Amino acid sequence: xxxxxxxxxxxxxxxxxxxxxxxxxxxxxxxxxxxxxxxxxxxxxxxxxxxxxxxxxxxxxxxxxxxxxxxxxxxxxxxxxxxxxxxxxxxxxxxxxxxxxxxxxxxxxxxxxxxxxxxxxxxxxxxxxxxxxxxxxxxxxxxxxxxxxxxxxxxxxxxxxxxxxxxxxxxxxxxxxxxxxxxxxxxxxxxxxxxxxxxxxxxxxxxxxxxxxxxxxxxxxxxxxxxxxxxxxxxxxxxxxxxxxxxxxxxxxxxxxxxxxxxxxxxxxxxxxxxxxxxxxxxxxxxxxxxxxxxxxxxxxxxxxxxxxxxxxxxxxxxxxxxxxxxxxxxxxxxxxxxxxxxxxxxxxxxxxxxxxxxxxxxxxxxxxxxxxxxxxxxxxxxxxxxxxxxxxxxxxxxxxxxxxx
Numbered sequence: 383x384x385x386x387x388x389x390x391x392x393x394x395x396x397x398x399x400x401x402x403x404x405x406x407x408x409x410x411x412x413x414x415x416x417x418x419x420x421x422x423x424x425x426x427x428x429x430x431x432x433x434x435x436x437x438x439x440x441x442x443x444x445x446x447x448x449x450x451x452x453x454x455x456x457x458x459x460x461x462x463x464x465x466x467x468x469x470x471x472x473x474x475x476x477x478x479x480x481x482x483x484x485x486x487x488x489x490x491x492x493x494x495x496x497x498x499x500x501x502x503x504x505x506x507x508x509x510x511x512x513x514x515x516x517x518x519x520x521x522x523x524x525x526x527x528x529x530x531x532x533x534x535x536x537x538x539x540x541x542x543x544x545x546x547x548x549x550x551x552x553x554x555x556x557x558x559x560x561x562x563x564x565x566x567x568x569x570x571x572x573x574x575x576x577x578x579x580x581x582x583x584x585x586x587x588x589x590x591x592x593x594x595x596x597x598x599x600x601x602x603x604x605x606x607x608x609x610x611x612x613x614x615x616x617x618x619x620x621x622x623x624x625x626x627x628x629x630x631x632x633x634x635x636x637x638x639x640x641x642x643x644x645x646x647x648x649x650x651x652x653x654x655x656x657x658x659x660x661x662x663x664x665x666x667x668x669x670x671x672x673x674x675x676x677x678x679x680x681x682x683x684x685x686x687x688x689x690x691x692x693x694x695x696x697x698x699x700x701x702x703x704x705x706x707x708x709x710x711x712x713x714x715x716x717x718x719x720x721x722x723x724x725x726x727x728x729x730x731x732x733x734x735x736x737x738x739x740x741x742x743x744x745x746x747x748x749x750x751x752x753x754x755x756x757x758x759x760x761x762x763x764x765x766x767x768x769x770x771x772x773x774x775x776x777x778x779x780x781x782x783x784x785x786x787x788x
Contacts, residue, residue, distance in 0.1 A: 407522060407761055414759045422757035423775055425766040428574070428738055429642060430608075430705055433772050440640045442698035446687040450680075460679050462667040464490020464648075468682035471689035472648050476603060476616060476633050482623055487651045487663035489670065490677045494604050495523060497632030497649035501600065502531030503669045504651070504662060505565060505630075514565045514600070515557065517541075519741075519763060521574045521602065524567060538566070541576045543743055546731035548578045554587060562596035565630070570603035571615035572737025575765035579609060579736045585618030589625050599626060603633040607702045608709060609736035612638075627654045635685055637738070638702055644681030709738065712771050719780040726784060738769045748786050756782040 410426035429437050439447075463469065469488040477483075491497040505512045514528045517540035525535050538556035542549040560566050568588070573579055580588075592599050601619050609615045623629055635646040649666060653659035670676075688694040717733050720726045732740050744752070746762040753759055758779060760766040771779065 405522075410759050410761065413753070417757055417759075419757040421778065422759070423770065423779060424759050425768075425770040426759045426761060428637075428767055428769075430637060430640070430738065430769045431772075432708075435772055437640065437642070440698065440701050442688050442694050442701060443640060443684055445694060445697070446684040449687055450683045454683065459676055462489075462670050462676060463663070464677045465679060465682040465686055467690070468646075468686040469648060471686055472633060472635070473650060475612070475689070476606065476631065476650070477620055477623060478613065478616065480620065480624060482652060485653050485656050485659045487653070487659040487666070489649050489663060489666050490682050491632070491647045491649050491670075492645040492674060492677050493636060494602065494632045494634035494647040495527065496645065496674070496677065497634075497647045498524070498527045498602065499531060500649045500666055500669055500673070501630045501632060501651075502528050502533055503673075504666055506532040507665060507669070509563055512563065512565055513560075514567055515560050515597075516567050517553075517569065517573070519575055520567070521569075521604075524602070528567075533565075540573075541578055541741070546576075546578065546741065546743060547734070548580055548584070550580075550584060553580070554584070554591070557588060558591055558595065560591075560595060560597040564597040565600050566592070566597050567600045567602060568619075570601045570606060570619050570631075570633075571609040572605035572739070574604065574737075575739050575741055575761065575763060577732075577735025577737055577740040577768075580618065582618050582621070585621055589622045592622070592626050598628050598630065600630040601632075603631060605637050605737045606633070607638040608706050608738060611706065612699065612702060623652055626652075628652060635681060639681075639685055639688075639698070641681040641684065644684075645678055646681030646685060709768055712768050712773070712776075713740075715773060715776050716768075716771070716780060719776045720783065723777065723780060724784045728787060729783060732768075738767050739765055740768055741765050742783070744786065751786050752782060756785075758782050 407427055414422060414424045414426060431437055469490055473486065473488050491500055511532065511534055513534040513536055515536050515538050516524050518537040519541060528535050539549060539552040557566055571579055599622055606612060606615045629652040631650040633648050636642045651659055651662040653662055688698050713733050717730055720729050742764045744764045749760050749762050749764060
């Protein structure tokens, strides 16, 4: 009797996946590493560098690490919400002295990106397909994270390419279109990618629009301390938090504590009352359990240790101020180099921007020319990282900017 013949239709699970599109910023890092030119300058990826081109461990972090390594007795699980002492401490860094803590919930997350996703997932559970308004332009990861959480994305106009400043009238006109149940995502300070920040008066106006129209503010705080100072950078969001009934916020320790690879951040919910804030935290913990379960503890343990000790807090604050002042000095130095050597005030807007980034107003072709002809690496949208400069590179970079702009 002949054996039965079976026809097998083989469908490979991954055969239909499209080729991946590389992240534009991370792919720049690869290209920079492969560039063998001695005078290359990395102004692409957003990390702080000192005058030697290094991203050093902060002295306060090194001391906290010594303490944690000596005193920590276990590596057992901390809990779904992460380190509660960290959560309380980092909330105080962001909000300062305020009466709203009784209607606030905080969970530790794997960096601010983890916080963005957790809060995006929370929004989709609370109100499926919520519309989130992003600034145009915005941090490159905002749109993918919000869409991955199942949310709809719209944009409000923000940056005037001609003046290289915030177009206040157009921004407020668009934000005024956000309605009940919409979410408006704001950069807490040091806008990424433009470096152009809204004023305290703008914060107050947007707060009034939120109360009037019923949209929920969502503030991304990635660079607190890098703009005008730790306290000054939070004035606007603190005013908003005390005057709206609901607000979302994510914060990161990557930049201001230098904990990039430790993935240390927090997601914060301000509710109408304590019960609603607690309910939101409960749902966040459920979402976290199904995503990563628990955040990494090491970075949070270091931050907690610093903020619990007055000496270490002062050490950290001093270091952060030095970093902020160096960014201001680099902006000033680049503008002076352009003015003194080339009699050009074309780039004076760089001095008015805050934090690590500036958008030059260059086309993708001009940014490619910077890379090809001068080995200066910036993002195709015109963003450069001021913190990637060293003082010795200012004349070279100034010459390149003038050459490419002509």
